[in-house]
Amino acid sequence: MNTIVTSKEAILRVCRELVSENGLLALNMRTVAQRCNVALGSLYNYFPSKNDLTLAAIESVWQDIFHMDHSCRIGDTFPDYVQWIFESVQPGMTEYPNFFTAHSISFASNEKDKARQTMEHYFQHMKIGMCHALESDIHVRSDAFDATFTQTDFVDFTLSGLLSLLMQHRSNCSVLLEIIRRTIY
Structure with a gap:
């Protein structure tokens, strides 16, 4: 057993590994504690419930998937920006297969809203960058x-x-890029 208290980031790193390996539904307090080599009670000091741990893991996975800088690069056309987003997010989608669809079903109904809000937060950042890229495309x-x-x-x-x-x-x-080009140029 690890006598040194682990960090919240170390716990979330283990959660990301478990989600990557087994999916979000396989995430549980006991497995995370074992993988972190800490007592189960120590884990509860960081996350008072499985839902709290799962919400934090979801946020951490979203951050890992959308690790890119969302600002528009000067001179990019809108299709270039869309392709850049696709290529930036694709490795995270490969790392966490089926994450988009699986994370919302792992909660009680009151917790689903928090998970959905986390997802929408990242989508909103993407939209803002895309709007800026579209407005900047001469x-x-x-x-x-x-x-x-x-x-x-x-x-x-x-x-x-x-x-x-x-x-x-x-x-x-x-195909999406071609639809964009034919629509706006």
């Missing part, structure tokens, strides 16, 4: 958007397509 047709088809609508559509491709473990997003 090649976009001046008539590409109007009151019935806004830039925000287009970013929402693009993000949905991007996430769908990632969840399907597609190796590229070339």
Whole structure:
């Protein structure tokens, strides 16, 4: 047994490993304590319940998946930015297969909202970066958007397509990029 108290980050690193190996539903306090080589009671000092541990693990996995810098790089076109997001997130999706769909079913109903909010937080960061990239793209047709088809609508559509491709473990997003090009240029 580890007599030195482990850190919260060390516990979350073990949680990420377990989620990667066995999925989120396999995460439990006893396994995490054993893997950290600490007493189960020590783990409860950091996380008062399994739901608290799972929520923290979900947040940690999202951070690992979306470890990229979400700011738009100067000179990128919107399709370049979308491809960059796809390529940046793809390794995390490979590391945590089925994470997008599995994490929300592991909670009691009151805890699902917290897990969903965590997921939406990361998606919102992606949307903000995509909106900035779209607004900065000097090649976009001046008539590409109007009151019935806004830039925000287009970013929402693009993000949905991007996430769908990632969840399907597609190796590229070339069809989505072509749809984007044909729509806005």
